[in-house]
Amino acid sequence: MTGFNVELTITAAFYGLLCIALLYRVIKGPHAVDRVIAGDSIDSMTVVIMALFGALSNRAVYFDMALIVSLLGFISTVVISRYLEGRS
Amino acid sequence: MILLRIIIDALFLIGGFFALAGVVGVIRMPDSYCRMQASTNTATLGALGILAGTSLYGFFVLNSLAIGVKSIVIGLFILFSNPVASHAIARAAKRCGVYMLNKSGCDQYGRDNPQ
Amino acid sequence: MKQNKKEKKEKKAKNIIIKCGCDFLLPITLVLGMYIILHGHLSPGGGFQGGVVVSAAVVLVFLAYGNDGIRKTFAPDKMKVTENIGSLMYTFFGLLGILMGANFCRNAIFNIGNPGDLYSSGTIFWMNFSVGLKVMMGIGFMLIVMLRVLDVKNE
């Protein structure tokens, strides 16, 4: 369309590759805390891929998804940390 | 037009580089707290660089106000919500006694709050 | 022993960062949920999704103030009643089709306003609103009940 498709696609693919690299920490985390950290990073990378895909398809409606995940993604992390604090 | 393209590509490159650095840090670092430090690297400049690029792309290339403003709002949300999660998980890790590499011999939290 | 207890109390009172973060994010979450409910016929979203986002307010209040804050803020009995009112509203707008001489859920009053406005598309707007009311109150009630389980001791 405007010639930007190549950059957007390559960046999104690069971020997807980094997500898979982060899964190494999910597989082999010695403690649950490591898995939580990796999951949190995966959440923020997911937001980035969603924004890139919305810009690539030129639809503003795809950005609502990224809004929700970026706003509410921290709840699960805080709840798990609350559980870990109470367990000790 | 060509200047705009160079700026947006530079923003994408910056974001990709810092995200790569953060992921390599998460994989390589020896203990949980240092992994947390590297993961903030991903969430701040790794995400904000791409979102700034997307916002410029929406404003000036696609001529769509909604895409630009929503990208900025997503960046603000990440800035507000990410440190809360990071702080909570760091405190929980220290409270439940996750191993900490103590190379400098300076652990004033463990000194003040013995288990 | 006494000193230990005092220290613990002080730590609990100083949990500032999570409290301030949740306080600041609470109105933004509510506005986002209402936006998703009310724009269900123009943009992706609708009653169920927005209702779940609004009911995240219960979790945010729990994270900031614990179960005491929930007890002071929400009234579970009224929430259950409101959920049933939402269900009845949905059934009424479904029956409106039959009352106007067509089948169930037929959109009988769709030609109010132009497509693209906020208040358009007749019963779909009101059905979105009633399902959103129902889901936010229902899921909120369920979350309150399940969070209160944490306070009940096992005998």
Added chain:
Amino acid sequence: MSIVNTLVIIGMVVCAIVTATVDDVLSCIISMGALGSFVALEFLLLHAPDVAIAEGSVGAVLTPVIFIIALKKVKGGKE
């Protein structure tokens, strides 16, 4: 975008394998949350934003909270 699609599917499958094979129940729940995140992204890539919003909001708010409450109530899930 088919490359991104393939990568997301691979991540989803890896998360599912971790969920099925790990011993600790808490780790099981955490990797299930990561799987929910991948599945929501995949819904968006298949041009279904409504379903993506539903899955994302349920996976971010409802599921982890009730799972963690149940885990807390059964005292860590050890038998």
Added chain:
Amino acid sequence: MIVNYIGSFIVIILGFYMVLVKKNLLKIVVGLSLIDSGTNLLLISFGYRPASTAPIFDNAAQELSHQPFVDPVPQALTLTSIVIGACVTALALSLVIKVYEHYGSINADNVRRLNG
């Protein structure tokens, strides 16, 4: 899109494996949730068509009007399915809590033996 079909079938089969083999009741509920996710993905993949866009008629879609739309019927059905999945998970977890209060154990074998 054969990748999507294979991936969703693998997720469904792993969920079956968890439900059939694991002894911990919480893990069985996790397996049910996994089956739910896989089925939703399979249903959405049926409706996908290449070079198309989301079925929303806003201003951007009027410019792209030469592109077809994705099939919206499976999306609507999946929306219902997700709600029911969340309800099933909540109800099953409250049953697990009740079982633990009653028997003092969430191992499926122990519960069956105590039941007589």
Added chain:
Amino acid sequence: MSGQRTLGFVSTFILCFITWIAFTLAFTVQEILGGLIVSFLVSLISSRFLIHEDPLYLFNPSRLLGALAYIPLFIRELVKANIDVAKRSLNPKLPINPGIVKVPTELKSEYGLAMLCNSITLTPGTISMDIVEEGGKNQIYIHWIDVQSKNPKEAGDMIKGSLESGVRRIWK
């Protein structure tokens, strides 16, 4: 007390309305009316949570200018710390020297403390772990990836020197 509550309601209303405008970006009569109703309902519920002390604290022009001046300062610190941590994690020898230090701060108000701690957490290399109050002064425990000094004063200057002066222009 009632007047205080009304002012808090008004400031929450303004925040909600700005958020609604940023979400919709449509300036027709119906959208504005819907935004007013939604903001009224939301601020009815959440004003008592959002407002901690003084409701009109941020509407002072000097504080708004301070908030604007904080943004470039914060971005500069962010980029510097990012480059530092990226260098450390990409270096094959992994030159880290982690430890936890305790740093005193002068801030009193809750939002000020939260803003300072969030800024410290967002700059990579440092994570704020806990806040305690000792002897009338708030102390922050900070995990630092490269401990250069164990003395609380020096470490405080290194970690939050310019950030704290920026925050103090906004909050007490």
Added chain:
Amino acid sequence: MKRFFTIFFLAIITVIAFYVSGIISVSPSPYNGVAKYMVDYTIQKTHALNSVTAIVFDFRGYDTLGESFVLCTAVTGVAVILRKAVKGGRKDETK
């Protein structure tokens, strides 16, 4: 022995699933019939812009009715099963 049979059974299901996915992927879903009708008549019959919302709330309204009842039943079921928590809360409220 039981475990072996379980895994054998799962392996058979896996093979069948892969075979089925191969069959599905060569014949994509056609775009006529009910989907075409619903997309074409979305704006004309309901004035809504989002097709999925139009289907959920207008063309197939009975589905949403049933879903709503399922949700109501689930909430009531959770409240009945965890009755002790609700009662304890109410006692505290009256205090």
